[in-house]
Amino acid sequence: MYANGKVALVTGAAQGIGRAMVEELLQKGAVLALVDQNCIAGDLCKASLDEQYGSHRTLFIQCDVTDQEQLKDAFRKTVEHFGRLDILVNNAGVNNEKDWEKTIEVNLTSVIRGTYLGLEIMRKNNGGHGGVIINISSLAGLTPAAYQPVYSASKHGVIGFTRSIAALASIGNYGVRINSVCPAFVDTPLLESIEKEENMGELFKYKDRIKDMMKCYGVLDPSLIAKGMIDLIEDDASNGAVMKITTSRGIHFEEFGVQQKTKI
Numbered sequence: 001m002y003a004n005g006k007v008a009l010v011t012g013a014a015q016g017i018g019r020a021m022v023e024e025l026l027q028k029g030a031v032l033a034l035v036d037q038n039c040i041a042g043d044l045c046k047a048s049l050d051e052q053y054g055s056h057r058t059l060f061i062q063c064d065v066t067d068q069e070q071l072k073d074a075f076r077k078t079v080e081h082f083g084r085l086d087i088l089v090n091n092a093g094v095n096n097e098k099d100w101e102k103t104i105e106v107n108l109t110s111v112i113r114g115t116y117l118g119l120e121i122m123r124k125n126n127g128g129h130g131g132v133i134i135n136i137s138s139l140a141g142l143t144p145a146a147y148q149p150v151y152s153a154s155k156h157g158v159i160g161f162t163r164s165i166a167a168l169a170s171i172g173n174y175g176v177r178i179n180s181v182c183p184a185f186v187d188t189p190l191l192e193s194i195e196k197e198e199n200m201g202e203l204f205k206y207k208d209r210i211k212d213m214m215k216c217y218g219v220l221d222p223s224l225i226a227k228g229m230i231d232l233i234e235d236d237a238s239n240g241a242v243m244k245i246t247t248s249r250g251i252h253f254e255e256f257g258v259q260q261k262t263k264i
């Protein structure tokens with residue numbers, strides 16, 4: 001699928017990776033709903049995009065993705081405004097080991113809910129036109145992250161859910177492809193959370209170790225994650241893929257090998 005002329009919805013769109021993906025989608029000719037809980041950042045983001053692309057190309061919707069009604073409403077408003085939905089990026093995420101239940105809610109529960117809401121609109125066996133869903137995970141969703149155990153659990157969950165629902169979409173002929181993206185460290189405001197006790201709780205004492213890891217592995221530019229997202233949108237064969245993005249290897253894919261069959 002090409003993004004040109006398509007309608008997209010991106011959560012956590014006001015800054016960081018979400019914002020980079022929004023710009024890439026606009027450059028590729030899509031129109032889109034910018035969904036974010038931060039009204040000030042959202043308005044600023046839209047105002048600056050309007051100057052470059054025109055106000056008709058985006059719609060800012062203030063929404064806390066953990067609020068079921070607000071999230072439902074964001075999908076409803078998007079379809080009401082643009083007439084359809086073709087591309088969904090569940091990107092909003094937080095790093096909060098202290099309020100770990102919130103981390104699960106934002107990073108995993110809301111991604112699952114967003115995926116179901118997107119499928120309800122897009123899946124062909126429900127009267128939709130088909131589409132693409134991209135769920136943002138992390139390299140911490142594939143490997144243990146000693147100083148971010150709950151963040152890591154939430155991102156492992158995103159991969160497990162995305163691969164499973166992708167398999168179901170294929171079996172059920174949904175006409176919707178669902179993939180996940182796992183970046184290493186990316187240069188966004190999220191990285192500042194590592195230096196905050198209110199985010200890290202007891203793990204705050206390890207902040208320098210995380211900073212050393214950043215120095216060792218390097219930090220990616222958000223534009224590379226946006227490029228990976230476009231690759232997944234355009235690759236009509238990808239479904240259930242787990243894209244990894246690192247400084248050493250760039251964009252590549254996790255290979256899971258032969259699936260083990262569990263006896264039941």
Ligand SMILES: NC(=O)c1ccc[n+]([C@@H]2O[C@H](COP(=O)([O-])OP(=O)(O)OC[C@H]3O[C@@H](n4cnc5c(N)ncnc54)[C@H](O)[C@@H]3O)[C@@H](O)[C@H]2O)c1
Pocket residue numbers: 011012013014015016017018035036037038041063064065066091092093094106136137138139182183184185186187188189190191
């Ligand atoms: N920055 C990294 O190093 C990195 C690495 C791998 C994966 N990721 C993932 O990429 C995604 C984007 O992260 P980022 O680095 O751009 O973070 P960021 O903090 O820069 O931006 C996140 C955006 O999401 C919004 N948001 C947070 N909670 C929300 C909620 N409940 N409802 C609606 N919007 C909400 C914020 O307002 C913000 O605009 C996240 O899922 C994150 O886990 C980030």
